[in-house]
Amino acid sequence: MPRRPQLYVADPRDIREGRVTDIYFTRTKRILEAKGLCDTLVRAEFHAYSLPKGYEWAVLAGLEEALAILEGRNVDVYAMREGTLFKPVEPIMVVEGPYCEFAELETAILGVLRHESSVATKAARLRLAAGDKALLFFGLRSAHPALAPMLDRAAYIGGCDAVSGTISREMLGLEPKGTMPHALIIVFGDPVKAWKAFDEIVEPEVPRIALVDTFYDERYEALLAAKTLGDKLFGVRLDTPSSRRGNMRRIVEEVRWTLNLHGYNNVKIIVSGGLDENDIIELRDVADGFGVGTSIAFPPSIDISMDIVEVKRGDKWVPITKRGKLPGMKQVYRCKPLNDTIVPWGQKPEKNCGDGSEPKPLLEKIMEKGELLTEVPSLDEIRNYVLSQLKELGESYTSPSTKQH
Structure with missing residues (x-):
């Protein structure tokens, strides 16, 4: 056999x-x-x-x-x-x-x-870099799955505000955080349909944070998400790949300006995707939170x-x-x-x-x-x-x- x-x-x-x-x-x-x-x-x-x-x-x-x-x-x-x-x-x-x-x-x-x-040391350094802004650990896909509870534990100890692993609820008593991947939006083929489905199905206590860089410009999708979900929208997440980023700070500033211009001042901006200490230092005064993965999981x-x-x-x-x-x-x-x-x-x-x-x-x-x-x-x-x-x-x-x- x-x-x-x-x-x-x-x-x-x-x-x-x-x-x-x-x-x-x-x-x-x-x-x-x-x-x-x-x-x-x-x-x-x-x-x-x-x-x-x-x-x-x-x-x-x-x-x-x-x-x-x-x-x-x-x-x-x-x-x-x-x-x-x-x-x-x-x-x-x-x-x-x-x-x-x-x-x-x-x-x-x-x-x-x-x-x-x-x-834990890398998480602590990123905690200092982020100041009072939210710091979330999304790095489980960077390592062997058997290490997931250990990685979440060490990242949380070091100062991350939340972790994403579902098994950490059982093993560590940590409620996992995280909203939607690009896969959800791609399967629907339409970000509006995906955001509405998320809002319809997912428990109301989970913050509505829309991923806004799948098909269109970040500024356009952020405003579209705000108009779609209205007061329910807690924040938008920018996970722009490096090949499309250009100046990430300018992109965040543009999204913030546009949301404010249309009266969505309360919508938070979360940035993720290949971030390290220098990236966070550059963005911490314009972003409201950061999702960090590989740089913590592989420090x-x-x-x-x-x-x-x-x-x-x-x-x-x-x-x-x-x-x-x-x-x-x-x-x-x-x-x-x-x-x-x-x-x-x-x-x-x-x-x-x-x-x-x-x-x-x-x-x-x-x-x-x-x-x-x-x-x-x-x-x-x-x-x-x-x-x-x-x-x-x-x-x-x-x-x-x-x-x-």
Whole structure:
């Protein structure tokens, strides 16, 4: 019989049991078992020693999934709170225990921390770029569908106001947002018929946002939508392809002018389609919201790595690591907004913050012998924590398009 197609998706149980790993970890564990070294106690630190060009900080995301992978293992975990903005070199998490307890889990843990932190960080940068304008994540089509809940979660944590995935209602408690694709209008063959059908069929609590660039000029379709739906029309969405854009700001200004001229001042303008930070900065004073997909779903990578930084010899912890990394377990102390000091574990900074307050330690023990010591925060709690830190940056943060190391 011919081989049938399948979805290539790892089972969560396989991830937790260490079967989703790189082969050299499996071989390493086998060697250590054979030589009687499997129970060697280590402290392994997770950190990003560099960030993408132009990035001064990243957002820690994926911690909940990392803890789900480690739960039940004979390890202690120290970590920053999920959603914490961190800087290069700083430890974001430390795992302590017999090395073979988590050797084969490194691949999976780094995968969730790297990917979710990368997505959340990009979303946070776009949040800053958009200011108080609406920011919606529409990027699920950019990645494998198995990743959809993770992408929506990380994008929301980073500051997106809403996500589009229907499965996120069930898994994350987020009500998906989004109105109509070009396919709806093309099947009808007439935007007016499509807009009327949407208004007739879709629940009244869903905002009426008409897609206005399918067959005709954006200005013409926007005004046509306003005349068709009247007071029901919440907004229009411009998803103009790059081949037809020209000067997108001018197009938005033209649509806004025309709507205002005909008394539709209340109709919002949402822009989508291949947007990144610079695009949003250019349009944020003329548009009311942005739908962003690929630039969040496929962001620059936050290259988190794991390195053993201490090994227990007898009754003493011995600092040790490979070249290029700082040996010894560390703590990070923070003065707001992002004035951090890294010190050896057990020590404190020599000076207080500029306002006289004491620096705050960021790493806390959150798991002991595989058991959680604290409740996992809700999605909104993590998101609000991220937003509060972004707000604290205030005047100390320059436009994300120009800020350099």
